[in-house]
Amino acid sequence: MDYRVIKNNDLFLTTDHYGDITGAGSQNGLYMKDTRFLSKMELTLNGKRPLLLSSAADENFVARIRLTNEHEEEGGKVKLWRESVELIRERFIYGEVLYETISMTNFSTKPLSFDLSLSFEADFSDMFLVRGFQPAEELGRVTERKMDKTEWHASYLGVDGVRRDTDITWDAEADSITELGDIGFAVKLAPTETRRITFTVIPSVDGIRPITNPRDIALAELQGMYERWNEQSPKIESDSPVLSRLYDRGVQDLRVLLTDFGHGLFPVAGLPWFAVPFGRDSLIAALQMLPLNPDVARGTLEMMAAYQGTELNPWKDEQPGKIMHELRSGELSRSGQVPFAPYYGSIDSTPLFIVLAAEHAHWTGDTETISRLMPNIEKALAWIDEFGDRDKDGMVEYYQESSKGIANQGWKDSADSVVHDNGEFAAAPIALVEVQGYIYQAKSRLAPVVERLGHHELAERLRTEAENLRQKFDGAFWMPDEQFYAIALDANKDQVHSVTSNPGHLLMSDIVPKEKAQLVAHRLVGDDMFGGYGIRTMSSGSTGYNPMSYHDGSVWPHDNSIILLGMSRKGLKEEASTVVSGLLKAAEHFEYSRLPELFCGYDDTIGYPVSYPVACSPQAWAAGTSVSIIQAMLGLHPDALNRTIRLDPFLPRGINHLTVRDMPVADGRISVLLRRKDGSESIKVDVLDNSSGCRIEFR
Template identity: 35%
Template sequence: MGEGWTFAGEATGGGSDSVTLIEGSSFCLSERGGDLVSGTPHGLFHRDTRILSAWRLRVDDEEVDPLTVIAQEPYEALFLGRARPRPGQSEATVLVERHRFVGAGMREDLVLRNLGTEAAACRLTLRAEADFADLFAVKEGRVEPRGQYGVDYGDGVLALNRQWRGESRGVRIVAEGAACSPGRLTFRAVVPPRGEWRASVLVTPVIDGVETPTSFPLERPVEQAGPSVRSSEWRQSGPRIQVGDETLALTLRRSCRDLGALRIFDPERPDTPVVAAGAPWFMALFGRDSILTSLMSLPLDPHLALGTAQVLARHQGSSADPVTEEEPGRIPHELRFGVEASLALGGTVYYGTVDATPLFVLLLGELCRWGVDPDAVRELLPHADRALTWIEEYGDRDGDGFVEYRRATDRGLANQGWKDSWDGVNGADGRIAEPPIALAEVQGYVYAAYLARALLAERLEDGSGAERWRKRARELKQRFNERFWLPGRGWYAEALDGDKRPVDALVSNMGHCLWTGIVDADRAPAVAERLLSPELFSGWGVRTLATSMAAYNPMSYHNGSVWPHDSAIVAAGLMRYGFADHARRIAEAVLDAAAAFGGRLPELLCGFDRAEYAQPVPYPAACSPQAWASAAPLLVLRVLLGAEVCLPHGVVRVNPHMPPRFGPLRLTGVPLGEARATLTVSEDGRPRITGLPDGVRLTDTPCPCTAVATELPGSP
């Protein structure tokens, strides 16, 4: 996941002491005491608009000293603080609890606990501000007043609003028993000795005069609220894992929980979940990020991948617009809701990505292989064909047989692959590549898309169509290996630049080429050795750029950092080509990094070597949780299990290479079409699987459509 596309820098984080709560299209970024501090990225956001820019709690006009924060769910946190001692007191006696729930706004339950022997008279105030700034403006640090602001207040109610560009955004704050004035809610409480005082505050968004129903109404127990029910159903519906190593178990549980929290629901189809890219700034559908996350999390919930494909298909390009970079058949890069999206994106949908379109077709092939709702996948075939038409008519603009990109205007992303920062593509000497740029991994994605379409044609008993797409794949593979291989270097070029010269940096991207199968088998050993060389392998994962390259910087966004999802894909590619030991080293490194971060992998980490620092060095502005980082441990587990699924060909492959320290493993409820299978791996590494669909068998050898071969390798 890259930057907001109009911004050429790096993400603005909320600071290492920030707390992020998310649920659907709402999130809250606060300090660890619970306050939202004005003038910072803090805020309560709903549908890409900041509806609270300040939220400060005071007891008797004094700040509350924070003690700790307890986060049980991604949308819930308990902030514990201590009211400062009263005049004449030597010690504080009032404990302050702020129990916050985020979802379609926010609910905050306030509790004062008097631990003293005398009644405590307290005045509790909440200061509220709302700038209604667009998420883009907050993230990029360019918030300025826009439009006309209004305030209304009455008994227990404070309403703030803004009118701008013909639209209105507002927030309604309801607190029974509070005296309200502009920007302030005041409670007066007398807390009995050893007793408690309670109050609740509801903060709800108002869009064009319509108040959004709160997710956590006061009249309903929290455990019965929508987010609580969805979270519980998510955990109960997915596969269960038992593994000997508790650290691995924690990482997998955290990954599954975070992926559940990153689900957002299509407003036009409320029952269709899709996966957002990451918190806090990317709680939106991103083509590339959401597809790759869906691919990695197929064993967890295939219907999340189907929902993602369906929503992306509905927003597939239908006309040409240079401002949004929409083109017929192109899959979007980013969907946004905020009022300012039309200024930043040219509209609410931006299409400036080169890889989401082939990845979309690849995703449909994987849905077919996993037996996900064949009728729904069949309905998406016209969208797949439109995507393939885009690849050949718009993606390959100069007719050289490769897909390349150049932004249509100066408002778009300069780089439109996954390393989409302004300096993300450069040569060994550090020079920035000039467009149009044909990325190596994108050719691999196109190759996999052709083979995915061939598989889909097979399922429709269209033999001639299947052969036609396989032929295109073979031709692309031949061209790729002729033009991208650097015989004097022993690795593949990162890209071809606008003059068709190789961009010769040593990067992790060629691991994606292994993953898709476009690499010639006789060159794979050299690629495998390079990926595990000290230049690229840090001990925590694979660096995006080798230490020997001129632009290398371990603290950069894309030029030497380690991205867990990237490393997981590299490991999958190595396993595909039979380099099990190489794949296992990377897989273990990623899981060790996850353990060091308490089970939650960040978006990226610095590329310092493990021999230099005993712990992975965090990247300061990394999103966490972030979708493909959360899904990376699931792909890593598949790599270690040597697990692949191809129900159309009647096989499930399991060939474990589990490290002994992880012990025996048992997975129950793995979705395979309409069936739910159970996989066990004994301590000596022998697999056993029960509950397979009829006509499907267990094997330890690759399916023909995933085997690496000179003539006909398949899609991942």
């Protein structure tokens, strides 16, 4: 990570390792609602940038940067001896307010005098502009800048008619100020003396300002929030330090990525560029989080239902019943210059909405949520059959209608991700292989839930439709020469003859016959698909393979996690063990043992995983992979509706025991201990606690 990031709710800050936002050309900043409310924040000591000692943001919600001064002489005399001043920048976000305290300590033996300066600016740029979008229309303007010795203010009026403000206050009078936003303090420190200045940055929209608490109270409340999260989260113990670190990091990252948009806790996609509601990403992250916190699934479903498509709107790729792809709230989206308020160009969000609803019911036994969401679920089912399958061939396809939308509308949404073996990109409408699996899973898993609610006719129809899809699916997608499934069917219903990770998602859905599931799993951990750190997105033997690409040879942890859950469901333990071992080996090399959004797909003969240059980190479904690994190792598959829990565990090579405590299932929690028997492959399972109200069965 070449940046430092902290977040709370809908506000996040990215800086360089010094803690600065360096102004022109930098993409760092303080962001809320897709707007940059702080575009410059630079600290200098005697006009010079301090020297960096350490920079840490391992807690996600608090960052600490430690700095010192360089040596200065003036007229042949020492002005400031090197490393005599320690500067500590501690910052956190709470209540959508940024707090930063700068502590200055004199570690020399003499009194010191120096000038501390901070420079601020707010450009109120839309996130799309920061990332390089070129608008065709005029934008708003900064209407006011003002400052005094304890406050700095800027105001912006957008073309969307929204007023945006940034207010900065500090608790010590400045000794100098300029119209450009430069604030100076003449600091004098006796030996061992420490002085602190606290800055508070308050972004607001249309005059609605967040509540500002005293700094110490805000920090205590923030720490309490994370302590409660940790207390409520399942704990693991293992003889694998990297597994423990990966899991603990994932749990922390998932918490920082949760935002309440008015419908309950909801996982945004990732930092820094996707701290907004997503369809596919958020639904998959909530699915991964069922063993961690099933309540997140409810908040995610409610949020998706609130923004479900209601009309035919080609500009937004919207149809009635469709679940959104992405919701942006910046100036460009609100003024209609981009179609993202919200945008619906996702072929898999709608079936995944139903999948999450059904799997949440099977995990928790909660049918009330399904009952409440039945109107939305029925609209989503209608969209699948009507708009998802416009040619009525039994497969669901996508086609971009919006001129500024997304061409490829599956999770591999880059322009080159669906490529024939002759190098040509597939022409739309395109039927993706994994999407058919999602639809089968949605209908087959929803059927017993709605039957429990008394919707017998709907349940029977869903089972029939799922079976019809299953019968058509295999002949359409199976590639006999590869003994594997094609990634997609193109506009001519021809197979897109590439070996990719997409068919691995089918293992979770049960659409694949048992013997072919084994073939798929075996190929996924073969040399062409598995480089040692995880399953690649594309085989090294396929046309289009590029280990440095976004979707054609890279490794995505979440992709691996979905495949892993499918392997676990199918009892394919050897292959699952290989995947877990690879991901753990990769995690050892990343900062804080945090798996990023993706990394390059080179073989492990290099000796380390190669980072992808613009991968989000932390990222929700990458963080959720850590939870999926634990679920897969337990072989945990609840059927809370029928009051049973199935365990079919394994331990990867090199791990001899795993204890999982207080995992929420059904009406309570379970705790389980796995131990390898005398170095063999056999696993002894001890259920330490079971308050779920379910009977535990061992496969």
